[in-house]
Amino acid sequence: MSENLNELRQQLDAAKRRIDELEVLVRQKQAMSSGHEESRDEKGSDRNVAMVVFGASGDLAKRKTYPALYHLHAKKLICKDVLVVGYARTKMNADEFGAYMRDDVLKKSDGFEEFLSRCCYVSGNYDKPDELLQIDKEVRTRLQLEPEAAYDRIYYLALPPVMYEPVLKALHDSGINKKGSTRVIIEKPFGHDLESSCRMNSNLLRMYQESQLYRIDHYLGKEMVLNMIVLRFANSVFEPIWNNRYISNVKITLKEDFGTQGRAGYFDKYGIIRDVMQNHLMQIFALIAMESPVSLSAEDVRDEKVKLLRCCPPISMDDLVVGQYGTDATGKVVPYLKEEGVAQDSITPTFAAAIIRINNPRWSGVPFIVKCGKGLNERKTEVRIQFKQVGSHLFKDVAPNELVFIIQPKEAIYLKMMSKVPGFKNELVQSELNLSYDQRYGNGDQPDAYERLILDAFKTEHNLFVRTDELEASWSIYTPVLHYLQANRVKPTIYEFGTRGPKESDYLAYRYGWERHEGYCWPQYKSV
Numbered sequence: 249m250s251e252n253l254n255e256l257r258q259q260l261d262a263a264k265r266r267i268d269e270l271e272v273l274v275r276q277k278q279a280m281s282s283g284h285e286e287s288r289d290e291k292g293s294d295r296n297v298a299m300v301v302f303g304a305s306g307d308l309a310k311r312k313t314y315p316a317l318y319h320l321h322a323k324k325l326i327c328k329d330v331l332v333v334g335y336a337r338t339k340m341n342a343d344e345f346g347a348y349m350r351d352d353v354l355k356k357s358d359g360f361e362e363f364l365s366r367c368c369y370v371s372g373n374y375d376k377p378d379e380l381l382q383i384d385k386e387v388r389t390r391l392q393l394e395p396e397a398a399y400d401r402i403y404y405l406a407l408p409p410v411m412y413e414p415v416l417k418a419l420h421d422s423g424i425n426k427k428g429s430t431r432v433i434i435e436k437p438f439g440h441d442l443e444s445s446c447r448m449n450s451n452l453l454r455m456y457q458e459s460q461l462y463r464i465d466h467y468l469g470k471e472m473v474l475n476m477i478v479l480r481f482a483n484s485v486f487e488p489i490w491n492n493r494y495i496s497n498v499k500i501t502l503k504e505d506f507g508t509q510g511r512a513g514y515f516d517k518y519g520i521i522r523d524v525m526q527n528h529l530m531q532i533f534a535l536i537a538m539e540s541p542v543s544l545s546a547e548d549v550r551d552e553k554v555k556l557l558r559c560c561p562p563i564s565m566d567d568l569v570v571g572q573y574g575t576d577a578t579g580k581v582v583p584y585l586k587e588e589g590v591a592q593d594s595i596t597p598t599f600a601a602a603i604i605r606i607n608n609p610r611w612s613g614v615p616f617i618v619k620c621g622k623g624l625n626e627r628k629t630e631v632r633i634q635f636k637q638v639g640s641h642l643f644k645d646v647a648p649n650e651l652v653f654i655i656q657p658k659e660a661i662y663l664k665m666m667s668k669v670p671g672f673k674n675e676l677v678q679s680e681l682n683l684s685y686d687q688r689y690g691n692g693d694q695p696d697a698y699e700r701l702i703l704d705a706f707k708t709e710h711n712l713f714v715r716t717d718e719l720e721a722s723w724s725i726y727t728p729v730l731h732y733l734q735a736n737r738v739k740p741t742i743y744e745f746g747t748r749g750p751k752e753s754d755y756l757a758y759r760y761g762w763e764r765h766e767g768y769c770w771p772q773y774k775s776v
């Protein structure tokens with residue numbers, strides 16, 4: 249009898265082990281399929297998921313987070329039973345919150361009401377553990393969970409960074425994180441220099457593991473930025489010429505034709521270098537310049553970015569131009585210094601251009617010119633890779649080849665090259681090989697960067713998020729000049745709103761070998 253019982257127990261154990269193995273296999277398969285609909289925690293189990301949006305009554309949540317969640321839900325890319333809990337201090341009931349979210353566009357969109365039925369709202373303070381427990385209560389009621397049942401949480405902090413630590417600590421202390429997995433999505437600015445960033449990171453890492461943190465840099469979710477790694481490593485033509493033997497300089501530009509758009513209070517504390525250069529432009533830079541990663545896994549790709557950033561010495565003051573927009577030619581635009589929330593004697597730059605150097609065998613001697621600004625002549629983000637002169641004795645007036653990636657507003661890649669003018673004349677003209685996304689792929693419905701990033705957080709995929717060491721390596725490049733500007737109260741050059749920015753920026757680029765060809769105009773330029 250007891251022998252039979254033992255045999256049965258062994259068979260049961262073997263069966264249990266087999267079930268475990270099969271579950272692992274199923275989960276691996278699901279993780280590999282791109283559009284999977286269930287959420288998983290770090291160990292990979294499927295269960296109920298609640299997305300908690302802190303700062304739900306604020307601007308970022310309304311403009312970006314909720315629309316992205318709605319689109320993902322409507323496209324069935326996240327589990328249809330997801331629960332989205334909005335949390336903020338503003339007192340509102342569920343109906344009032346629904347009315348607040350139903351803006352003119354969304355309320356007419358398919359599936360929006362269904363999505364809203366998966367949303368609820370809780371009001372309370374951010375730093376009081378007992379008040380935050382209301383979230384847990386709401387989740388358990390809505391998902392019909394037993395008090396001990398586990399569920400997965402994704403916290404989206406649509407809050408000013410000063411709130412990150414208090415709210416994450418209060419959540420941690422409340423005990424709400426104990427059952428099931430926890431992921432935390434946060435937005436920049438991640439500190440204002442190397443020291444403050446390190447402090448913030450170490451405080452967060454005391455409560456949460458690196459694998460639980462998802463630091464957003466929304467540029468990583470842009471279509472052309474995602475394409476960089478493919479273009480570089482899935483084509484054989486680029487790699488042999490992607491180095492200091494063939495490339496003269498690289499220019500990465502982010503221009504905006506508007507000012508601070510009502511965010512001057514925030515902007516004045518940070519300035520353009522911290523707002524877009526140290527993060528968005530450095531992510532583009534890293535993807536252009538890094539070595540081939542061992543694999544496409546998040547850790548391998550981020551390892552390569554970190555290695556590259558560590559090869560870059562801090563920017564020198566001689567290689568930096570800062571500007572601040574004044575009024576425009578008509579005198580009608582409010583100059584930066586007169587905007588609400590800006591200190592009267594503010595030295596905060598709204599424009600910056602700098603040279604980044606890379607001390608490694610591939611790039612030594614190739615300057616990377618990074619430039620960004622608000623209140624300029626157009627809205628455009630692009631990368632220009634300028635090749636060295638051909639050095640041919642056969643032709644005169646040969647312009648260097650230039651490979652251009654337009655990241656926005658409309659994605660395109662083109663290679664500027666010399667060609668013969670068709671016909672009897674033996675003339676040369678600068679022409680191009682052209683891949684314009686509109687023409688090639690149509691005006692397809694491309695996902696917004698936030699959609700991609702939030703979806704990746706649902707999938708526990710870290711590739712498009714910024715790792716602690718990456719952040720710190722990037723701050724190391726900028727912190728000395730940021731401190732110098734502040735300590736010496738360096739006055740930015742005032743430039744006219746709606747122009748190309750301070751002339752000094754062009755002089756800086758010319759000094760590093762950049763050539764501007766006035767004669768050439770990319771044919772699609774007007775439609776961009």
Ligand code: BG6
Binds near residue numbers: 466
């Ligand atoms: C944000 C900055 O991170 O990026 C803004 O805070 C800037 O100042 C914006 O305008 C640019 O993003 P995009 O996607 O509009 O180019």
